[in-house]
Amino acid sequence: MEVLFKVIRQQQNSSPVVQTYVLDTEAGNTILDCLNRIKWEQDGTLAFRKNCRNTICGSCAIRINGRSALACKENVGSEIAKLQQTEITGGHANAIPEITIAPLGNMPVVKDLVVDMSSFWDNLERVAPYVSTAGRNVPEREFLQTPEERSRLEETGNCIMCGACYSECNAREVDSDFVGPHALAKAYRMVADSRDSQTESRLEEYNEGTKGVWGCTRCFYCNSVCPMGVAPLEQITKIKQEILDRKQASDSRSIRHRKVLIDLVKEGGWIDERQFGLQVVGNYFKDLKGLLSIVPLGLRMLARSKFPLSFEPSQGTQQVRSLIEAVQQQENKV
Numbered sequence: 001m002e003v004l005f006k007v008i009r010q011q012q013n014s015s016p017v018v019q020t021y022v023l024d025t026e027a028g029n030t031i032l033d034c035l036n037r038i039k040w041e042q043d044g045t046l047a048f049r050k051n052c053r054n055t056i057c058g059s060c061a062i063r064i065n066g067r068s069a070l071a072c073k074e075n076v077g078s079e080i081a082k083l084q085q086t087e088i089t090g091g092h093a094n095a096i097p098e099i100t101i102a103p104l105g106n107m108p109v110v111k112d113l114v115v116d117m118s119s120f121w122d123n124l125e126r127v128a129p130y131v132s133t134a135g136r137n138v139p140e141r142e143f144l145q146t147p148e149e150r151s152r153l154e155e156t157g158n159c160i161m162c163g164a165c166y167s168e169c170n171a172r173e174v175d176s177d178f179v180g181p182h183a184l185a186k187a188y189r190m191v192a193d194s195r196d197s198q199t200e201s202r203l204e205e206y207n208e209g210t211k212g213v214w215g216c217t218r219c220f221y222c223n224s225v226c227p228m229g230v231a232p233l234e235q236i237t238k239i240k241q242e243i244l245d246r247k248q249a250s251d252s253r254s255i256r257h258r259k260v261l262i263d264l265v266k267e268g269g270w271i272d273e274r275q276f277g278l279q280v281v282g283n284y285f286k287d288l289k290g291l292l293s294i295v296p297l298g299l300r301m302l303a304r305s306k307f308p309l310s311f312e313p314s315q316g317t318q319q320v321r322s323l324i325e326a327v328q329q330q331e332n333k334v
C-alpha cells in the first residue's frame with residue numbers, strides 16, 4: 001500500500017516546511033519503521049530520535065496526525081483507520097492515504113523531529129524526583145515495602161519520560177512556570193512512596209502558585225496521549241486531595257476555590273456565582289485587594305445583564321447533596 005508521509009521539517013531559527021515522501025508500506029509497519037525507511041532509502045538528512053524500537057526508552061515521541069505519540073508504538077494501519085473515521089465524519093477521502101508527522105510541541109525544534117528537551121528535564125528536577133536521602137537512611141540492609149505499598153507506585157512507575165504529555169499540555173503552553181504533567185506524575189510517585197520522608201515539604205512545594213498542581217487546567221490531554229497509562233491528571237488530582245486534606249480554606253485562593261465550590265454545590269445544587277467570587281477571590285471580605293480586582297468584571301457583567309441578581313437552588317439539590325456526602329464518606333474511610 002502506498003502512503004504519503006508529510007513531514008514538518010525545520011532547522012533552528014527558520015520557518016517550518018512540509019516535505020513529502022511516498023512509501024510502499026504495510027499496515028503493520030510502525031511509523032518508526034517508515035521513518036527509518038525514508039531516512040535509509042530516500043533522504044538521509046531527515047533527523048529524528050529513536051532507540052529501543054519497543055515502547056521502552058521514550059526516545060521516539062513525535063506528533064502523528066496532530067497528536068503526540070510514540071513512533072514505534074503506532075502503526076500505519078491504525079493511523080489510516082483513524083483518518084478514515086475522520087473522513088466519514090466530514091473530511092475528504094484521499095486517493096492515497098496521508099500521514100502527517102511533526103515534532104513535539106512546547107519545546108523548541110533543534111532539527112526536523114528532534115526537539116530541545118532541556119525545559120522538560122529541568123522541570124522534572126524542580127519536583128525533587130528522588131526518594132529522600134533521609135528516607136533511605138534506615139538501620140536495615142533493605143528497605144522493605146509491603147505489596148500494598150509497592151502497588152501505589154505502579155502507575156507512575158511506568159513513565160518512560162517520552163514527553164508526549166508535556167507536548168500537549170495546555171497549561172505548559174501558556175504558563176512557563178508550570179512544571180508539566182510528567183513532573184507532577186513523578187511528584188505523586190514521591191508522595192506515595194513509603195520510603196520517602198519529605199511528604200509534608202513536598203506537598204508545600206507542589207501547592208505553591210501555579211508552578212505545581214494548581215497550574216493544571218484539567219484539560220485531560222496528558223491522560224489521553226500517555227502511551228504508558230501513567231494518567232498524569234489522576235496523579236495531580238491525588239496530590240491536590242492530599243493538600244486539601246491538610247489545608248483550611250483561608251490558606252490560599254486555590255484551596256478556597258476547591259472547598260468553596262464543593263460547599264456551594266452542596267448547598268444549592270449548583271454554584272451561586274455571586275457567593276463564589278466573594279468567597280474565593282474576596283476571602284469572605286477579608287481580602288480587600290482581591291475584592292477590588294473583581295469589581296470591574298462585576299460591573300461589566302451588570303452592564304451586559306449577565307450578573308445574577310438572585311439565586312435559585314437547583315431542583316436536584318437533595319440528590320446532588322447526597323452524592324457529595326456519599327463521596328465524602330468514602331474518602332473519610334480511605
Ligand code: SF4
Pocket residue numbers: 165168169170171172180181215216217218219220221222223232233236
Ligand atoms: S490535564 Fe493539566 S497537566 Fe494534563 S495536559 Fe491538561 S493542563 Fe497539562
Ligand code: SF4
Pocket residue numbers: 158159160161162163164165166181182185225226227228229230231232
Ligand atoms: S507521563 Fe506518559 S506521556 Fe508523560 S512522559 Fe511519562 S510516559 Fe510519557
Ligand code: FES
Pocket residue numbers: 050051052053054055056057058059060061070071072073
Ligand atoms: S524507540 Fe524507544 S520508545 Fe520508541
